[in-house]
Amino acid sequence: MANSNALENLNPHVSVDCVVFGFDFGKLNVLLIERNMRFEGAEYHDLKLPGDLVRKDEDLDTAAARVLKELTGLDHIYLKQFSAIGSPTRLVRRSRDMEWLRSIGHPEEIVVTVAYYSLINIDQDKASRFILQSNARWCAVSELNELAFDHLSILQQALGVLRTDLMLKPIAYELLPKKFTLGQLQQLYEVILGSKLDKRNFRKKLANMPYIVRINEKQVDVSHKPARYFTFSRKGYLKTRKDSF
Amino acid sequence: MANSNALENLNPHVSVDCVVFGFDFGKLNVLLIERNMRFEGAEYHDLKLPGDLVRKDEDLDTAAARVLKELTGLDHIYLKQFSAIGSPTRLVRRSRDMEWLRSIGHPEEIVVTVAYYSLINIDQDKASRFILQSNARWCAVSELNELAFDHLSILQQALGVLRTDLMLKPIAYELLPKKFTLGQLQQLYEVILGSKLDKRNFRKKLANMPYIVRINEKQVDVSHKPARYFTFSRKGYLKTRKDSF
Numbered sequence: 001m002a003n004s005n006a007l008e009n010l011n012p013h014v015s016v017d018c019v020v021f022g023f024d025f026g027k028l029n030v031l032l033i034e035r036n037m038r039f040e041g042a043e044y045h046d047l048k049l050p051g052d053l054v055r056k057d058e059d060l061d062t063a064a065a066r067v068l069k070e071l072t073g074l075d076h077i078y079l080k081q082f083s084a085i086g087s088p089t090r091l092v093r094r095s096r097d098m099e100w101l102r103s104i105g106h107p108e109e110i111v112v113t114v115a116y117y118s119l120i121n122i123d124q125d126k127a128s129r130f131i132l133q134s135n136a137r138w139c140a141v142s143e144l145n146e147l148a149f150d151h152l153s154i155l156q157q158a159l160g161v162l163r164t165d166l167m168l169k170p171i172a173y174e175l176l177p178k179k180f181t182l183g184q185l186q187q188l189y190e191v192i193l194g195s196k197l198d199k200r201n202f203r204k205k206l207a208n209m210p211y212i213v214r215i216n217e218k219q220v221d222v223s224h225k226p227a228r229y230f231t232f233s234r235k236g237y238l239k240t241r242k243d244s245f
Numbered sequence: 246m247a248n249s250n251a252l253e254n255l256n257p258h259v260s261v262d263c264v265v266f267g268f269d270f271g272k273l274n275v276l277l278i279e280r281n282m283r284f285e286g287a288e289y290h291d292l293k294l295p296g297d298l299v300r301k302d303e304d305l306d307t308a309a310a311r312v313l314k315e316l317t318g319l320d321h322i323y324l325k326q327f328s329a330i331g332s333p334t335r336l337v338r339r340s341r342d343m344e345w346l347r348s349i350g351h352p353e354e355i356v357v358t359v360a361y362y363s364l365i366n367i368d369q370d371k372a373s374r375f376i377l378q379s380n381a382r383w384c385a386v387s388e389l390n391e392l393a394f395d396h397l398s399i400l401q402q403a404l405g406v407l408r409t410d411l412m413l414k415p416i417a418y419e420l421l422p423k424k425f426t427l428g429q430l431q432q433l434y435e436v437i438l439g440s441k442l443d444k445r446n447f448r449k450k451l452a453n454m455p456y457i458v459r460i461n462e463k464q465v466d467v468s469h470k471p472a473r474y475f476t477f478s479r480k481g482y483l484k485t486r487k488d489s490f
Binding site: 063 | 257259299302333
């Protein structure tokens with residue numbers, strides 16, 4: 001296994017990078033790798049996306065899954081390719097990034113990276129599924145203002161794709177419990193869109209989504225007025241998609 | 246210019262390929278390059294997508310525009326990246342493909358390609374804008390059953406993206422004249438989707454598209470009953486997109 005990552009088995013010009021978003025009802029997180037290095041006499045501790053060169057004997061999807069598992073411990077995560085990025089200067093803007101590449105034995109300056117993204121629910125009750133390796137950690141997207149190489153730009157691009165997908169595809173319902181309140185649904189949109197939404201407008205828009213079905217059940221054991229539960233009808237959703245053409 | 250494409254200026258492991266769809270009201274076409282070669286004593290004339298290696302000093306979007314112009318003559322075409330493809334065996338399945346790569350001085354067996362697509366209107370009155378180089382030509386998508394390398398698979402993937410985009414984005418209206426009949430709109434959908442649609446169902450679905458606006462004008466000088474003209478309201482369209490969240 002170790003030898004498979006030897007330089008002669010790698011394509012020196014192509015890498016994969018993974019943007020794994022971790023949703024909880026409080027905030028949107030992204031999975032990053034701590035990078036600890038010495039450069040020009042100083043210690044650096046910064047963060048990067050999980051990514052590495054592609055092997056010559058594997059396809060891109062396989063490489064993304066392998067690299068994510070090797071660097072973070074996460075396995076069986078659905079990764080969607082969203083962009084290839086190949087600006088000739090993307091790796092060489094900062095000298096400490098170049099120094100780090102040399103230190104791990106990757107001397108090439110021109111590497112096209114193929115970027116993948118994923119969205120998983122890391123709410124507390126499910127967190128045990130996602131035990132991370134020691135230098136991988138979840139970071140709040142809203143608190144990041146610098147990453148290694150062009151990784152902040154890749155993260156922002158992934159965020160754009162995620163937000164578009166949220167509008168066009170039923171991904172919200174994969175994150176919610178089977179029955180949910182409209183308050184929970186609004187909170188989910190707010191976390192992913194990164195902004196507060198007006199409750200009245202939000203409910204008005206929901207009226208146009210016939211696939212959000214009210215069920216005959218309310219919250220119990222809550223201190224406030226119990227809210228009605230809703231569920232997502234995949235059949236109803238597919239019907240609206242068919243109609244939308 | 247000629248020297249910029251010398252092997253030392255190219256990234257030997259990364260290429261771009263362009264799937265340019267040419268729409269006319271009769272059929273959906275794709276722009277291909279004729280490849281003429283001798284292999285094992287026989288002449289081959291087959292077809293490939295316009296594509297080539299990326300230079301080390303250009304980004305991927307620039308490479309796609311450059312390669313398309315160099316190989317076909319088409320310039321100022323909006324190209325959208327839709328996929329990176331990196332199966333390790335994608336170039337080496339057929340020995341004549343390998344022989345051809347060696348003959349043009351590209352000996353690498355592992356090349357990840359970044360695929361772009363575009364859709365342009367090549368209806369007769371506009372055809373003069375699109376004068377092609379001698380070995381480039383428009384081919385009916387429905388008549389293709391073999392292309393060089395994995396290019397048929399790349400074409401099919403592009404077709405899937407185009408059909409999804411047709412459902413989700415207002416690309417239909419960029420192909421239609423400013424005022425159009427519902428018959429023309431249906432024909433456009435049929436050409437791109439590659440199948441006949443039921444007229445009554447089609448009209449019923451249009452009722453859900455408030456951004457298709459009836460105007461107070463009918464066809465003139467036609468032998469059949471003159472049809473009503475419609476137009477596309479971008480403002481109305483953007484409003485429905487906002488509501489769809």
